[in-house]
Amino acid sequence: MEVNLTAVDFSLEHAGSPVKRELPPSMIDRMTLILESFDSRGALTLEEVTCRSGLPRSTVHRILDQLVGRGWIDHASYGYCLGARALGLGGSDTGHRRIREAAAPHLHELALQTGAIVHLTVLDGNEVLYLDKVGGQFASSVPSRVGGRFPAYATACGKAILAWLEPERVDALYGKRLPPCTERTIGDNAALHQELNRIRKRRGVAFEREEAAPGIGCVGVALRGVDGPVAALSLAADARSTRLEWVAPIVADAARKITRTLFPDQDRDDAVPGTPMATTAPLGSVVSKAAGGR
Structure with missing residues (x-):
């Protein structure tokens, strides 16, 4: 039998006065709240996901770890963002x-x-x-x-x-x-x-x-x-x-x-230096016979 759990929300939205909130009864509901916190462009910190989802920080952290492991969410030094599987839905x-x-x-x-x-x-x-x-x-x-x-x-x-x-x-x-x-x-x-x-x-x-x-x-x-x-x-x-x-x-x-x-507004030099022979190498066809690969 499903049991409705309650938890104290300490998100930034209610930093002044902790508010009791009722957790969604199912794991699917909680995962949905977390996934809906993201859009396809930016990365979020753990605190931002906690604030947007309205779930306890420990719950968000645990579910995010599971979603990362299954490819729904990506995690890097800059934060969390939608992973390939989530983006693949649309x-x-x-x-x-x-x-x-x-x-x-x-x-x-x-x-x-x-x-x-x-x-x-x-x-x-x-x-x-x-x-x-x-x-x-x-x-x-x-x-x-x-x-x-x-x-x-x-x-x-x-x-x-x-x-x-x-x-x-x-x-x-x-x-x-x-x-x-x-x-x-x-x-x-x-x-x-x-x-x-x-x-x-x-x-x-x-x-x-x-x-x-x-x-x-x-x-x-x-x-x-x-x-x-x-x-x-x-x-x-x-x-x-x-x-x-x-x-x-x-x-x-x-x-x-x-x-x-x-990324027209990106201010970063991504130049990749050529090899010593790059300036003298011919730029015509580099294929002398059927070519291919990765």
Whole structure:
């Protein structure tokens, strides 16, 4: 039998005089109050969620932890925000559409400029979700599709996003051992953290060489707002005939342009330095044969 519980609400709204409030009788009601405290744009502190939901702080903290563990809520140093599963109920349709619209002209320009395949992805749980794929005649040779998913740790675009998450968040996404996609896939959590550290030292440029599929190489850069990474852009080509370092500056430049479109008021330099050969590398077609990848 359900029992109506009561609790004292010490939220900021009633800081002067604690008020007794009746808790919703079911866990679903309490989860709904917490989820309805968020919108699709900003992050909230624990105190803000407590104030908006009208629930006791301890209850909010416990339920938020459970929602984070199941992907409904994301938690980072800047606070709590809606996670991929919550956004997938409707909010992400708008958010993903906005990202796709901002990126579309740059994806096509990048594909035409390089002759390679270009992907736009977001992190969904511990996988990357493909929002767009551009690549002309070579696209059909690549084992990726719009709406498809792949382990983030095996892809350049996924690693580019993971590099900007807190290490604890990455640990929560994966166990100690990582299921391999190929013999070159990163195999454990420690090696993944080493790779993410190298990406941060390159100021966000991630490389993947036959880690997702044989013969495929890729370079990726995350699109970052003030609250963290929101998506990633990647360019894929033949791993054996393409110098990915040569095209990294082009991918980074496209990522900067998309980021400026998404966040025009953001005052932060997301420039990613090129490699020593970047200024002398040819910018024509980087694909000498069918190319693809993550």
